[in-house]
Amino acid sequence: MEARGVEGAEGAEGAEVRVIGLMSGTSYDAVDAAAADLELAGDTLTLRPLGHLGEPYDDGLRASLAAALPPAATTLAAVCRLDTLIGRAFAAVAAEADRQLCGGRAELVASHGQTVYHWADRGTVHGTLQIGQPAWIAEATGLPVVSGFRPRDIAAGGQGAPLVSLVDLLWLRGRPGTPVALNLGGIANLTAPDGTAFDTGPACALLDTAVRERTGGRLPYDVDGALAARGTVHGPLLTRLLDEPYYALPPPRTTGKELFHGGHLRAALAGFPGLPTEDVVATLTRLTARTVADAVRSVRATEVFASGGGTRNPVLIRMLGEELPGVPLRVSDALGLPAAAKEAYAFAVLGFLTVHGLPGTDPVSTGARHASVLGSVTPGRGGLPVVPRAGRAPVRLVVT
Template sequence: MAERLIGLMSGTSLDGVDGVLALVEGDGRLTVHHHASRPFEPALRAELLALNTPGPDELHRAALAANGVARAYAQVVHQLLQDAGLGPGAVAALGAHGQTVRHQPLAVDGVGYTVQLLNAPLLAELAGIPVVADLRSRDLAAGGQGAPLVPPFHRAQFGQPDATLAVLNLGGISNLSVLPPDGSPAAVLGFDCGPGNALLDLWCQRHRGQPYDADGAWAAGGRVQAPLLAALRAEPYFVLPPPKSTGRDLFHAGWLDRHLAGFPGLAPADVQATLAALTAGVCVDDVRRHAPGAARLVVCGGGALNGDLMRRLQAGLPALRVESSAALGLPPQQVEAAAFAWLAWRRLQGLPGSLASVTGARGERVLGALHAA
């Protein structure tokens, strides 16, 4: 029986909240009916970014930021309900990821941890809808990476009956899903490739005062600096085998500045071009390494709207058709929010939301804590 679900996502790029109101059929197929987005207020965005690194009074500040995230999410929920002409009771549940500020899947005692800031009970109060949140922790407890979470949804939504499909999400961090043909014994593969928009946005904000490089135009006008690119690509994470996941814990301003210290005097546009080459290049390498049988690369996330990145991907993968997820019926900025609506539906059904082949956990697990309205 079909149910209405809401999915909410705020990613590593920290550009704000995307939400969808979707209908999920009994077989798990999802159709988005409404989409809404809202940028974070500047003060909240700045605090969320600051909380990615150690600082004073973190527990108090993180708790207040979690309240702020809940309120920002609730505003998107109210907009979706208003657009659809529905009351809260018409929605079975909402899936909410929260804002990741720490992701340490490997710890000294063998069990890692992950922190997504969100006051889920407050969100349930404000929205009047049951909330499914804390979607990574159970997989981590089972020995997994807890991320990426989207490959099972990619398989359900985009999987092809007779062809291998690669799906690349270009958010703040890039992640790749490799989907074998339906019915194939080969396992779905998924992992984080490396930086997506995070470093590009950081550099653009620092030097141009803009939140992002629109269409990649600034990067396209720069010249890739081969020595700097080689130094950036020497990062050991890039050659680790899956399962693996990463975030701002590794790819942050300090990481970039340490590398730039060895290359003084570079033009900012050339650094931006080099960061674009890094972002696209590590994704190209992973597609070649892990999806050799794919004929198509479907790109979603904000990076799918960056023409320069898309051209770099296509140039690096000339034998593949590189295209936006819109070609498969789901616009790129709706895919991750839709995934969290789908994961909330799985939680309500008591069905696993993870894949051990993706996260490396001991098995599939039902994900998320449910907070009643």
């Protein structure tokens, strides 16, 4: 493969860059890739989607990852192996995305990696760890790779999440009223136009855990919401789940499976023996809908654009609609970003901003002292990306 990388033009404005964004979320089920041509002209960043694809983790890797995640104990040897194996998985998907989506002409890869720990304590985030060694991606594609996006914001006093908030602000700018971007992954997060952004709590994290545990692994998640559709919400269990103190923390706040894991669920279920699986799943679905709706109401949203795997659960979407009467709920596809790949596209944007020396955070959203240029760059075969520093940051994102 010939050496390729981002080549600068006379100025950053008008220089189009073909970027692959890579993402695996808190559900840790697959690596998603999205490719786009990105161009900054004046104060407008234009994104032309080229397509997206996903590749599930193989069963062995997913099982090893699950076994190492909190609250389980792990070893540095296990972390090293996972860092390598996940890096190889990301590399394979990046190479395939370059072939299928970019015609072999990608210039940059932006890899979120796999979050394995987010060190949050009483509203303060002290550190975070995403693994998936970017050297494997650079070697497989020949391209420079931007990775390690979150730590810089945390070092500046921020939460390190939700990092898609800057992209959401650019993307929704100019719409009337109070449009809100909502992501329903393992953890749910939202962004409001004033910069308020936070993790609302679990979207699919507890749901997926309950389904896997109660079906002995036969089902990885509630396919099409079928279990929830057959169940009845159990009021006392829902009340106990809603007593979790996290929901009362003010934004900005972030969380993960360090809190919302199997042990959290089993503790809530103590005292309710014999509940049918369908009722447990229905109750957890209502928990997600209620906590998300509470968050949406808190920012006085007039419309919601949702993305993430939770949008494929019709019962969750129905319950969310019941909790938010009068607030239109649409998927992000309505504004040009596919719900299945919106976060991968968002990290493509963040990688583009990084190599142009532009901030990738909004400090209001993350609680940081200032905006920061994010991430580290692993050289491709042609070395570091060569781009001129942009004169100014974009204020809007247009998806063509």
